[in-house]
Amino acid sequence: MSKEITPRTTDYSQWYNDLVLKGGLADYSAVRGCMVIKPYGFALWENMRDRMDRMFKDTGHVNAYFPLFVPRTFLEKEEGHAEGFAKECAVVTHYRLKADPGRKGALIVDPESKLEEELIIRPTSETVIWNAYRDWIRSYRDLPLLINQWANVVRWEMRTRLFLRTTEFLWQEGHTAHATAEEAVEETRRMLDVYADFVENEMALPVIKGVKTANERFAGAVDTYCIEALMQDGKALQAGTSHFLGQNFSKAFDVKFLNRENRLEHVWATSWGTSTRLIGALVMAHGDDNGLVMPPRIAPLQVVIVPIHKGDEQKALIDAKVHALMSELRAMGISVKYDDSDNARPGWKFAEHELKGVPVRIALGARDLQNSVAEVARRDTGEKASVSLDGLASHVRNLLDEIQANLLHRARAYRDAHITRVDTWDEFKKVLEEKGGFVSAHWDGTGETEERIKEETKATIRCIPLDNPAEDGACIFSGKPSRERVLFAIAY
RNA sequence: CGGGAAGUGGCGCAGCCCGGUAGCGCACCUGGUUUGGGACCAGGGGGCCGCAGGUUCGAAUCCUGUCUUCCCGACCA
Numbered sequence: 202m203s204k205e206i207t208p209r210t211t212d213y214s215q216w217y218n219d220l221v222l223k224g225g226l227a228d229y230s231a232v233r234g235c236m237v238i239k240p241y242g243f244a245l246w247e248n249m250r251d252r253m254d255r256m257f258k259d260t261g262h263v264n265a266y267f268p269l270f271v272p273r274t275f276l277e278k279e280e281g282h283a284e285g286f287a288k289e290c291a292v293v294t295h296y297r298l299k300a301d302p303g304r305k306g307a308l309i310v311d312p313e314s315k316l317e318e319e320l321i322i323r324p325t326s327e328t329v330i331w332n333a334y335r336d337w338i339r340s341y342r343d344l345p346l347l348i349n350q351w352a353n354v355v356r357w358e359m360r361t362r363l364f365l366r367t368t369e370f371l372w373q374e375g376h377t378a379h380a381t382a383e384e385a386v387e388e389t390r391r392m393l394d395v396y397a398d399f400v401e402n403e404m405a406l407p408v409i410k411g412v413k414t415a416n417e418r419f420a421g422a423v424d425t426y427c428i429e430a431l432m433q434d435g436k437a438l439q440a441g442t443s444h445f446l447g448q449n450f451s452k453a454f455d456v457k458f459l460n461r462e463n464r465l466e467h468v469w470a471t472s473w474g475t476s477t478r479l480i481g482a483l484v485m486a487h488g489d490d491n492g493l494v495m496p497p498r499i500a501p502l503q504v505v506i507v508p509i510h511k512g513d514e515q516k517a518l519i520d521a522k523v524h525a526l527m528s529e530l531r532a533m534g535i536s537v538k539y540d541d542s543d544n545a546r547p548g549w550k551f552a553e554h555e556l557k558g559v560p561v562r563i564a565l566g567a568r569d570l571q572n573s574v575a576e577v578a579r580r581d582t583g584e585k586a587s588v589s590l591d592g593l594a595s596h597v598r599n600l601l602d603e604i605q606a607n608l609l610h611r612a613r614a615y616r617d618a619h620i621t622r623v624d625t626w627d628e629f630k631k632v633l634e635e636k637g638g639f640v641s642a643h644w645d646g647t648g649e650t651e652e653r654i655k656e657e658t659k660a661t662i663r664c665i666p667l668d669n670p671a672e673d674g675a676c677i678f679s680g681k682p683s684r685e686r687v688l689f690a691i692a693y
Numbered sequence: 694c695g696g697g698a699a700g701u702g703g704c705g706c707a708g709c710c711c712g713g714u715a716g717c718g719c720a721c722c723u724g725g726u727u728u729g730g731g732a733c734c735a736g737g738g739g740g741c742c743g744c745a746g747g748u749u750c751g752a753a754u755c756c757u758g759u760c761u762u763c764c765c766g767a768c769c770a
Contacts, residue, residue, distance in 0.1 A: 214764070218763080231760085232761090233760080233762090288769090356769070358768075358770095359767075359769080360694095360767090360768085360769090419770095439770060440770095441770090475770095476770065478770055509728065509729050511727080511728065543728090546728050546730090546731075547729065547730070547731095548728090548729085548731050548732085550730090552730070564729070576729080693770085
């Protein structure tokens with residue numbers, strides 16, 4: 202079973218699909234636009250989820266769960282929100298089926314079961330949650346309310362791609378309520394930092410923190426902050442968002458609290474989310490033509506050991522060494538698998554584990570045993586080294602750290618090399634066409650200009666970086682004065 | 694939702710034009726030999742030909758519809 206992977210240079214999209222499908226992360230399903238997350242992909246998601254969940258809890262948040270269904274009238278309450286999501290909602294209109302009188306065994310929607318009010322399958326949960334918060338919040342003593350939810354959501358997209366954009370996807374959404382705007386903004390920024398921390402340090406993906414322009418803002422938000430990552434094809438991908446919602450939802454759902462002065466005020470809100478889309482980012486940022494490359498810290502499997510032997514006597518000797526090594530590694534908290542199945546030969550196993558992106562592979566043969574060494578191969582660079590069995594476990598532990606650091610370093614070097622400062626419209630178009638990546642350019646601050654640029658180049662403003670230095674200049678498109686550069690890119 | 698392509702054992706494909714009841718490689722099962730980068734020999738199992746209609750004595754093959762996927766566009770995390 203040779204699993205050919207389309208090289209990136211031949212067809213980047215196909216390469217991505219090959220990695221996801223052949224790497225065993227996910228599969229297509231019988232349902233349009235929906236995918237099956239397979240055990241290997243789900244193990245990855247679980248690792249990501251667990252790390253993030255810990256970080257949320259460490260910053261004072263608790264988990265809860267709200268309904269999948271949103272009454273239509275809820276969605277209507279916040280105007281911007283309603284407009285933003287209306288076009289991509291799945292709607293439940295009936296609650297019962299019945300036998301089709303015309304076709305034996307067939308079912309039809311029972312027209313008698315029409316719902317008085319349609320239920321929307323949540324595209325996000327602001328409305329149901331704020332409707333509940335109204336009853337939960339009375340005074341400033343109830344604040345801040347810091348809640349997160351792990352859930353699935355549905356957005357009826359026209360065109361789907363595994364992990365990057367599917368009709369249903371898994372995510373986490375934090376929804377917090379605060380007594381003051383300052384506190385809510387602080388929360389928005391804190392969670393953005395948590396995301397950046399997670400994505401960079403666990404996923405080894407460098408991100409740029411920034412603010413969205415009005416055009417790119419979340420429907421219903423006052424400000425949308427984001428982390429933007431760069432993929433190997435030069436396209437940007439939004440890896441997480443954190444919104445300052447102001448009082449938009451508390452006003453829409455009439456959520457008030459008594460402040461210390463005994464006066465009623467609307468509360469201030471935030472919401473923030475990351476999704477299984479991050480897996481797509483991971484695949485596209487680190488993968489190569491041999492398959493996936495998993496960052497050690499979230500890899501479903503960190504180390505695989507492959508025995509190489511002739512006959513059972515040799516195998517027994519290798520087994521003994523391997524079992525000792527495995528206990529040592531496990532004691533260090535490292536996940537390890539002994540791939541001693543007899544139905545595949547070493548070469549096949551090597552290729553398979555490379556496809557799956559296992560960070561470290563150890564091959565142990567009779568020859569190695571004689572020399573008290575093992576062959577240690579790292580997935581990120583493909584390098585192989587002969588390493589003494591003595592102290593091998595701690596060598597591996599260090600190597601995992603090194604791989605993690607190298608992946609981040611490599612991705613950062615690529616990212617940094619693909620942030621191009623341009624000052625003319627010709628340059629701007631040229632860089633987008635020929636090089637890709639982020640283009641740092643002056644912009645006059647108007648939505649019209651942003652639109653025009655998008656029409657002509659497909660590039661959008663990914664963000665206005667948070668640590669952006671002030672710099673006087675002229676808008677790349679209109680020539681009007683500008684006070685700072687913003688980051689453009691063609692995005693996923 | 695428009696334009697293009699594709700759906701045949703688990704995977705990759707041939708067969709379709711010219712209708713006659715399905716084949717190849719890999720994978721799988723059994724036995725044996727093997728094992729340092731995708732092993733070999735022998736034997737064997739597995740297919741509603743995406744689904745639904747229609748034409749026909751007979752449909753993988755012709756016709757109609759429909760579903761799913763890919764690529765490219767318009768919309769979005």
